[in-house]
Amino acid sequence: DAKTTQPTSMDCAEGRAANLPCNHSTISGNEYVYWYRQIHSQGPQYIIHGLKNNETNEMASLIITEDRKSSTLILPHATLRDTAVYYCIVRVTNQAGTALIFGKGTTLSVSS
């Protein structure tokens, strides 16, 4: 799996958009970008994933640059409950024999 680089921490005001960057400059053509988050003391939660097109679901939007070397997870209207550690993972599909490896992620603090 390609290596990812995320900032250690970020702050965001409640109600504003939170934009979390992830660099994956060595990504290959068949690798997807996945985002998870972990709210304090809970199990991580899947958010969204994409290959090259921008994706949106009820939780967030994922913007992937045209060269696919970086991406941004957008929480359009951050709330206090969005305070969590956010993990960016790059991975191919059809890897039944291997496991997802989580790094240290970005700690997002949303304040009022």
Next chain:
Amino acid sequence: NAGVTQTPKFQVLKTGQSMTLQCAQDMNHEYMSWYRQDPGMGLRLIHYSVGAGITDQGEVPNGYNVSRSTTEDFPLRLLSAAPSQTSVYFCASRPTGVSSGANVLTFGAGSRLTVL
């Protein structure tokens, strides 16, 4: 549909004691895994399984045993607990296959273990 269920939620052991952390999923997922999480660190993979009867080691397997006799269950055994195994343990499962959704993990709520 309960998802991934872990028991117990909390456990205190003395050094040298043995115990088993239970993990069960009702989503018919072939793939199951165990992670541990320590303060200030990310999730580290202990063991994983791609199906009944098949297990493999992750990043930090020492001190832990696993087996997979059914699709639903993936217990994690500590044969002789050590203080270094004090941690929060998470079980996770996902489907296998060729779609991108095959990398979407569903996690349990965690088991907090303290070894004195």
